Structures are given as C-alpha cells and as structure tokens.
Amino acid sequence: MARKFFIDNNFENNLIEISGDEFNHIVNVSRKIVGDEIIVINGKGLDYNCKIVEINKKCLKLKVLSSIICDAETKSDVTVYQALVKSDKLELITQKLTELGIKRFVPFVSSFCQVKANSTRVDRLDKISIEALKQCGRSKSVIIDKVKSFNEVIDELNQYDLVIFAYEKSKNSLKDVNFINSKKVAIIIGSEGGFSEEENKIIISLKNVKSVSLGKRILRAETASISLTSVVMFKLGEWENIWKLVF
Ligand code: SAH
Numbered sequence: 184m185a186r187k188f189f190i191d192n193n194f195e196n197n198l199i200e201i202s203g204d205e206f207n208h209i210v211n212v213s214r215k216i217v218g219d220e221i222i223v224i225n226g227k228g229l230d231y232n233c234k235i236v237e238i239n240k241k242c243l244k245l246k247v248l249s250s251i252i253c254d255a256e257t258k259s260d261v262t263v264y265q266a267l268v269k270s271d272k273l274e275l276i277t278q279k280l281t282e283l284g285i286k287r288f289v290p291f292v293s294s295f296c297q298v299k300a301n302s303t304r305v306d307r308l309d310k311i312s313i314e315a316l317k318q319c320g321r322s323k324s325v326i327i328d329k330v331k332s333f334n335e336v337i338d339e340l341n342q343y344d345l346v347i348f349a350y351e352k353s354k355n356s357l358k359d360v361n362f363i364n365s366k367k368v369a370i371i372i373g374s375e376g377g378f379s380e381e382e383n384k385i386i387i388s389l390k391n392v393k394s395v396s397l398g399k400r401i402l403r404a405e406t407a408s409i410s411l412t413s414v415v416m417f418k419l420g421e422w423e424n425i426w427k428l429v430f
Contacts, residue, residue, distance in 0.1 A: 210243065255320040272403075278311050350383060352396075
C-alpha cells in the first residue's frame with residue numbers, strides 16, 4: 184500500500200501546498216521529485232491522488248488528480264472510553280485502537296486513576312493517532328476527546344445502541360452479547376486500579392450497558408482495551424477482507 188501523507192488544512196481549486204514534517208518526509212525521506220504521484224489525506228475519509236508540480240526549499244505544491252473514498256475505513260461506529268493510565272500505555276492504546284478502526288477515543292478520570300487529568304497530553308495522542316492512521320491505510324481521523332470526568336462519561340452513554348463494560352467480576356460472556364442492529368457501540372475500560380465498587384454499580388445500572396468478563400485472568404488495562412476492541416470489531420464484521428471473497 185502506498186504511503187499516505189497528511190495535511191491538516193483544506194485546499195482550493197485542486198492545489199495543495201505542503202511544508203514542515205510532511206514536506207521533509209516527501210522530499211528527503213521518500214525522495215519524491217516533480218512529476219511523482221502521491222496519496223494525500225486530510226482526515227475526512229478521502230484519499231487524494233496528487234501529482235507533485237513544484238518543489239521549493241521549504242515547501243512543495245501538489246495538483247489533485249482524483250479522489251476516492253478510502254476502503255480501509257470501518258463501517259461501524261465504535262467509541263472507546265478509557266480510564267486514564269500512564270502516558271506510555273495510553274499512547275500504545277491510542278495507536279492500536281486507531282489501527283483497529285475505532286471512530287472516537289475518550290480518555291477519562293475515575294477515582295482509582297493513578298494519573299492526573301492535566302498530565303495527559305491529548306495533542307500527543309492526536310499525533311500518534313495520525314501516524315497510525317497513515318501507517319495502516321485509514322483516511323478518517325479518530326476523534327480524540329479532551330479528558331472527561333467520570334460523570335461526563337456516564338451522562339453521554341445513552342447515545343449508544345450498546346455499551347460493553349469490561350468488568351472483572353461480571354458473570355456475562357461476550358459471546359452472549361447481541362451485536363445485531365448495534366450501529367453505535369461504546370466500550371468502557373478501567374485504569375490500572377480498575378473502578379471503585381460505586382463506579383462499577385453506576386455503570387452497570389445503565390440500561391444499554393452489558394458488563395462482560397474477559398476471562399479468569401486480570402488483564403492490564405492496555406491488554407483489556409486492545410483485545411476487547413479487537414473482538415468487538417470482529418463481531419461487528421470489520422475483519423472481513425472483501426477482496427479475498429472476490430478473487
Ligand atoms: N481491578 C483490577 C485492575 C484493573 S485491570 C485488579 O483487581 O487488579 C484494568 C481494567 O481492565 C479493568 O478495569 C477492566 O476494565 C479490564 N479488565 C482486566 N481484566 C479483566 C477481566 N478479566 N474481565 C473483564 N475486564 C477486565
């Protein structure tokens with residue numbers, strides 16, 4: 184798959200100007216020259232096939248030749264609510280969930296979090312997610328929210344058809360969760376310290392929430408987040424590679 188390059192601005196009359204890091208990647212790392220064609224994305228879901236028409240010292244100019252809807256995007260609308268964990272783990276989770284195709288990522292504070300809200304660099308999470316987006320061939324940016332409070336998360340869960348809550352003490356199995364007609368799905372994962380009993384009760388009390396066990400072992404938050412999101416994507420049919428069926 185051709186490497187994609189990201190622009191965070193819109194463009195008019197089919198002309199794009201690129202400078203900064205992406206200029207460096209295109210000219211100095213990928214050694215592209217005038218006349219070469221590259222794929223550019225602006226995070227809205229389209230791949231723009233462009234031709235390099237001019238290269239200057241610090242910026243280059245592209246002409247947009249065509250655009251197509253990226254076929255690597257998931258059809259499902261999955262949001263993951265992740266209670267704050269240490270930044271290296273939060274960055275790993277952000278990268279992997281972007282690759283897995285989630286639409287939105289919401290870091291939030293719960294009472295057992297060992298990390299403070301103001302120590303979470305959402306701008307870094309954004310950067311990591313965009314790098315993962317380009318690497319895995321996606322074109323629609325993951326929406327990464329500012330850190331929310333526990334109550335803010337609870338207040339917005341009613342918008343989902345299905346909320347899957349990873350709860351160590353749950354007696355429910357994921358295989359009994361009905362994903363049919365679940366267009367808008369949320370997943371909730373705790374921090375390294377998990378949730379308080381009070382928080383567990385509040386989450387489980389919501390009518391569209393299904394608590395599930397991830398087995399007898401206590402998984403680290405990042406293991407739980409990445410593996411549960413993987414299984415949910417599989418159950419939503421996002422692991423079918425249609426091309427295999429055709430050829
Ligand atoms: N409460 C755990 C620590 C939290 S593990 C302990 O007693 O040590 C981090 C998060 O991963 C949990 O809040 C939960 O959302 C998820 N998780 C880990 N293992 C799980 C399991 N076996 N079943 C369901 N969720 C699990």
